[in-house]
Structure formats: C-alpha cells, structure tokens
Amino acid sequence: MVHLCKYDQISNRPFYRIVAAYNKRARDSKYIEQLGSYDPLPNIYNEKLVSINSGRIKYWMGCGAHSTKPVAKLLGWLDVLPNSLKQRWRRLMAEKLTLNSLATALVDRDAIRGGAANGFLHASRRKKQTSFW
Incomplete structure (x- = not known):
C-alpha cells in the first residue's frame, strides 16, 4: 500500500x-x-x-x-x-467557468465600446411579442 x-x-x-x-x-x-x-x-x-x-x-x-x-x-x-473522474470533472468545470467569464468580459467590452455585438445583445434581449387573439 x-x-x-x-x-x-x-x-x-x-x-x-x-x-x-x-x-x-x-x-x-x-x-x-x-x-x-x-x-x-x-x-x-x-x-x-x-x-x-x-x-x-x-x-x-x-x-x-x-x-x-x-x-x-x-x-x-x-x-x-490518471486523475479520478471527479477530479477530471472539477478541472473541466473550472476551465469552462473561466472560458465563460472571458466570453462575458469580451461581450461586455464590445457592448461598452458600441461594437458590432451591441446590436446583437439588444436584439437577443428583446421579448418577442405574441398575441393570444
């Protein structure tokens, strides 16, 4: 052992x-x-x-x-x-979290500068209007 x-x-x-x-x-x-x-x-x-x-x-x-x-x-x-599955999962989630935070930081930066992503963000955040009648 x-x-x-x-x-x-x-x-x-x-x-x-x-x-x-x-x-x-x-x-x-x-x-x-x-x-x-x-x-x-x-x-x-x-x-x-x-x-x-x-x-x-x-x-x-x-x-x-x-x-x-x-x-x-x-x-x-x-x-x-080799790492256990739990350790691999934690490492994968940590990498995914850092990638997501980097992506949101880049999108926020473009939104502040008024870049091309600005119009995309506003269009995606709009609620679709649906009529029931």
Missing part, C-alpha cells in the same frame, strides 16, 4: 513521507521503502512542496499496491497517475 506516513520531528508542523508499506501495519510504523515527501503547509511563495520518485511509485503500483485517497490525489495533481 502506498500511503502518507507522518514525520514528527517538528511540533505543530505537519510533514509526511510517501511510503510503500504493508497494508496491515499502522500509519506511522515501519515501511518498506520511502517514495517521496509532502509538505502541506505553503512556503513563502505559497507553494506546497511535493517530491516523488515516480519510477518507484509506478513500480509499486505495477506490483499491485493500492494508494490511499490523499496519495492518489497528489499523484493526480503531478500527472503520475
């Missing part, structure tokens, strides 16, 4: 090792091999530091080792393993 192992050298400062260990052992017990490290607190550049040995992680996954959800999320962010 590939999971996070807490490294308690400094109090009030979480730091984790990414390790390959037997699945029957406790989280912080003896492990087979250290595969990387993860520092969840952002540094002065607002970065969370992750270092991995991708070759060894792929080796252990190929041997049949499973990863925990936090490790799978980290490996998905680093493009070592």
